[in-house]
Amino acid sequence: MTFRLLSVHAHPDDESSKGAATLARYAAEGVDVLVATCTGGERGDILNPAVDTPETRADLPAIRRREMAAAAGILGVRQRFLGLVDSGLPGDGEPLPEGCFAALPLAEAAAPLVALIREFRPHVVITYDETGGYPHPDHIRTHEVTLEAFTAAANPARYPGTGEPWQPQKLYYQATLSRAWFQALHDATVAAGQESAMAEVLAELPLEDPLTVTTRIRCESHFATRDRALLAHTTQVDPAHPYFAHSREIERKAWPYEDYHLAHPAPGPTLEEDLFTGVTP
Secondary structure, eight states, X not given: OOOEEEEEESSTTHHHHSXXXXXXXXXXXXXXXXXXXXXXXXXXXXXXXXXXXXXXXXXXXXXHHHHHHHHHHHHTOEEEEEEEOOOOOOOTTOOOOTTOGGGSXXXXXXXXXXXXXXXXXXXXXXEOOTTOSSSOHHHHHHHHHHHHHHHHTTOTTSSTTSOSOOOOXXXXXXXXXXXXXXXXXXHHHHHTTOOOSOHHHHHHSOSSOSSOOOEEEEOGGGHHHHHHHHHTOTTXXXXXXXXXXXXXXXXXXXXXXXXXXXXXXXXXXXXXXXXXTTOOO
């Protein structure tokens, strides 16, 4: 039997910056992997100065879809846009744009994901924790709608007309890009006699990571695929960003995995090494 894995993200490029090597590993092993992208990233900024032109800004929604298709092909996964509208990142005190993803009632925002879960019938779902990983309204909303859909998709009385009920067996939160990860890479880089770009990041991070790591997936052989997928999001990724400065060989030795927190069911006493541990057909 083929296992099915659903990874739910807010915008195109999030799937490549958070857990991409895990997705590539499972896809290479024959798991049916689907990325659900809640919004099209229509209100996103252009973060790569090399392509920040009036023409790119005018065509950004279509460009981001093409970038997403390229990244999915590199990772070897399928991908589906849920058709919700990017909320942007309003400043303090500014209202959310009318009709955007984060401003919709929860049931309306979650309905496309409920329908997708009932159609795809995943065994395992991955998304963000309640903080969203960082305080972008679409990331927080992605957590909320995934939690709602994870439960509601199994209830035939909820969301009628969106397919036959289905209950995924496990729900994970991303625990990647943690302080522990940055610290390990910083220490290993310095120990190798190289200059580390991580010190400035560490100075800004909380002293403790918010999530307990329950699951650690070895995927170092897919780090190069992860990087290629991320760079496929040309408008969102500057190749000169410090993220690309550290040695991948050092990373493969110091931190050869991606981390997750098992949100449902309750985690066991030992560290998992497979997202499908305990999953039954």
